[in-house]
Amino acid sequence: MTVPSHELMGTVTAESGVDGRAPLDETQVPGRARVVWRRFRHQKTAVAGLILVFLLVLMAFVGIHLTHWKYTDHDFNALQVGPNSSHWFGTDLTGKDLFSATMRGAQKSIVIGLLVALLATGTAALVGSFAGYFGGWTDRILMWIVDLLLIVPSFLIIAILTPKFRSFWLFVLLLGMFIWQITARIVRGQTLSLREREYVLAAKYMGVGGPRIIFRHVLPNLASLLIIDATINVSVAIITETGLSFFGFGVQPPDISLGTLIADAQASATVFPWLFLFPAGFLVLFVLAVNLIGNGLRDALDPSSGKSQ
């Protein structure tokens, strides 16, 4: 049997033992997540973005099974036909069903977007906070790497290495490598001021180690910044990935992404617009929805940003 902690502390005596109700309950403070969610919920566009992302993800991962066409199938009785009841998004020159191809490409783009965003924001958080907290040589070396990566011709590196090695994970890693630097600088700046706060100093003088302080005290205080950054990074990563795939420097065949689908459709887009409109429409809607969520989160998590956007 569990005993409420305030009984042990002796704050409540006989009466609480009678009905077993804790009198302190009415002053319950809503948690942070609850406050943020309430603020987020009141923004119509942000909620619309959330619903849209949910629907699009559902469509890509579940909707793809609603049609009996596979993205590898070729329907030789329906070459280059427009949207109809059998092929919802039409077919291309080889009879490939564009609905399943678009959903398959969207899966790839969404997965890459999420992975790259996690990787980039995670790296930025680690590098920025370690550089800011430890200072000295750690700071100098890490910031030198950040500056170096900012001037490296990143586009060129990805364009050369991805088609050469044809590895999905290398592509994700390279994409992640090149979008975290600015955030790392911001995190470093914030850490510089956080490490002078009383609770950080208190932990330090109690003998808590540096990495532990960073994970327990510094990074949780930067959560708002990091959550917003990760959200925006999803759309940045997806736009970069589709762009590189459009040139043939990203997702390599036989894999498909929204970018390769749009590249395939480009030459004949004026004659067979559905080849272009469906993958492009999915891409724009998804990025737009993610941006709407990002904006909503910014207003919900960071009241000082105001309603300026």
Place this chain on the structure above:
Amino acid sequence: MGKYLARRLLNYVVLVFIATSMAYLLAALTLNPRTHFEGRNPPIPIATQDRTLSNYNLNDKTPILERYGTWLSGLAHGDLGKTWAGSSINAEAGRRMWVSGQLLLIGTILGGILGIAAGAYAAVKQYRIADNVLSTGSFVLLATPVFVLAILLQVMASRFNQAVGRKVFEYSGQYNPAQAGGWFSHAGDRLVHLILPTITLTLAGASYLMLYQRNAMLDVLGSDYVRTARAKGLRRTRALRRHALRTALIPSVTLFTYAFATIFVGATFTEIIFGWHGMGEWFVQSIQANDTNAVAAITLFVAVLVLVASFLQDIIVGFLDPRVRVGR
């Protein structure tokens, strides 16, 4: 101010040198121009392959640092080297850079002006219809990658041409090779071909800048010195222009030149989709063709453009912000 600018310029030159050298070394290490000579029928003797590649400074059997040294000394004399097929990179770059330059210059200037003007206007009209239309439009454009925007414009132009029954918009190539008539008709033809690529780049640049400028302007509009300017009797437009806009311009100018490399990538999409033979198209082609020297030359071109943009930014910011001018 002069000393400050000189220091910045030196800094940029060093950065250009590092970026270009890295691009050369990376390209020389990973790209293999020999693929063009291998597997041919009749086969080309290895000795001939080596001799040809050595002539173009592309032989992978030469140590990389030696090739780099040869390339650098060529660069110091203004020679960018040879393509894998032996043609002069200087000639090719000289032709292509004007094509890209035209697109980049017009797109950047129009995009910058449109973005800043629309952003400032939207901020002044906050939450009114004009603001809502501009902000929503920018937000949707921001979610639209350049290649989607370019192809969409092509599709729309083609539909429009069909509806009108006349070729109003051109969406392929720089000019019509069969164009008759004198100089005037040729100039008009080139202008028509320029419309859609320019709209693409302008909108892509403006959407980002507009939202940014709107935020910067909103921050400034509520500040004390703008109120003071009004209180001392300045007209609203004058107070907004002289005091609010001038301050709010500084972060946008910084952002716009910072994003210049991104604009070049945007121009690359535009060139490929609209069939313009510029530096961007060449960049993609030369990576695919394992053309080391061409890749290095194009990286140099982009790096110099970024340098010019950054230097211009320093001058403009120095002009706008007295704290920079006086020198820190």
